[in-house]
Amino acid sequence: MSIESSLPRARQRRSPEASRDNILAAAETILLASGPQDLKLVEVAKGAGVANATVLHHFGSIDGVxxxxxxxxxxxxxxxxxxxxxxxxxxxxxxxxxxxxxxxxxxxxxxxxxxxxxxxxxxxxxxxxxxxxxxxxxxxxxxxxxxxxxxxxxxxxxxxxxxxxxxxxxxxxxxxxxxxxxxxxxxxxxxxxxxxxxxxxx
Missing domain, CATH: 1.10.357 (Tetracycline Repressor; domain 2)
Structure with a gap:
């Protein structure tokens, strides 16, 4: 394994619009898989690969999502x-x-x-x-x-x-x-x- 491959990858920085789209895509995946009752902050953030605070920053609340x-x-x-x-x-x-x-x-x-x-x-x-x-x-x-x-x-x-x-x-x-x-x-x-x-x- 090379030294480069063993180093952690830098986190990809998305534009605000791309970040919102990523979160909404994760929410839609949850909706399709298990219904609106599972559209919760923790689950959406996990699906999008972001922190809870990132979801709140873009949408204010899970209601906003x-x-x-x-x-x-x-x-x-x-x-x-x-x-x-x-x-x-x-x-x-x-x-x-x-x-x-x-x-x-x-x-x-x-x-x-x-x-x-x-x-x-x-x-x-x-x-x-x-x-x-x-x-x-x-x-x-x-x-x-x-x-x-x-x-x-x-x-x-x-x-x-x-x-x-x-x-x-x-x-x-x-x-x-x-x-x-x-x-x-x-x-x-x-x-x-x-x-x-x-x-x-x-």
Whole structure:
């Protein structure tokens, strides 16, 4: 073993933005693995490979981490849907690929569990910042969408998020309970949303 390889490596110094991203990535990993109940300061700091004080420095508290994580996840989801529409200029694409991408993200990433946890613990007011992020994306790109008004697209995105949250939380267990095949709740929700957009753009 060389002398160089035996020396301890200098700790990598991240920019504030990179440090925040690293902490949020660790928090998201915990959310996916075991749910929002394990989004605790010690666990997030350990997952990010930083001291507890570093998490507090960037977010103020574990509550701040949870809020920032939810805002980032929602922003990414809505941005993805709007980006698909802006690229194609076709409302049908939003209703198809965009909706499916949104549902996939909510079902796979556990965002629905975190949103429900905030509501059930009386912390729904944190969603104000999420609403602001959604509105920011809509305002920035809505004029690029062909054939769909601001109000209609805003309502449509609201419907997508609402249905996706419901499917992400209750789709599989309710399907089992009612003797329906897996994925049936998702299919029903997508059908309702598609019909709503079709009726609005006729």
């Amino acid at each position: 949870q809020t920032a994580l939810m805002e980032r996840m929602i922003r990414q989801l809505v941005d993805e849907v709007i980006a698909i529409t802006a690229t194609n200029g076709d409302a049908a694409v939003l209703a198809g690929d965009g909706m499916r991408a949104l549902f996939d993200a909510f079902e796979a990433k556990g965002a629905a569990r975190l949103a429900a946890w905030l509501v059930l613990t009386g912390e729904a007011s944190r969603m104000t910042s999420v609403r602001g992020a959604v509105q920011e994306v809509i305002d920035a790109r809505i004029n690029q969408v062909a054939g769909v008004s601001v109000e209609i697209l805003g309502d449509f995105i609201l419907g997508c998020v609402t249905f996706a949250l419901g499917v992400g939380l209750f789709g599989p267990p309710l399907s089992d309970l009612l003797g329906k095949p897996q994925g049936r709740a998702r299919d029903v929700a997508l059908g309702i949303l598609q019909a709503r957009l079709d009726a609005a753009t006729v």
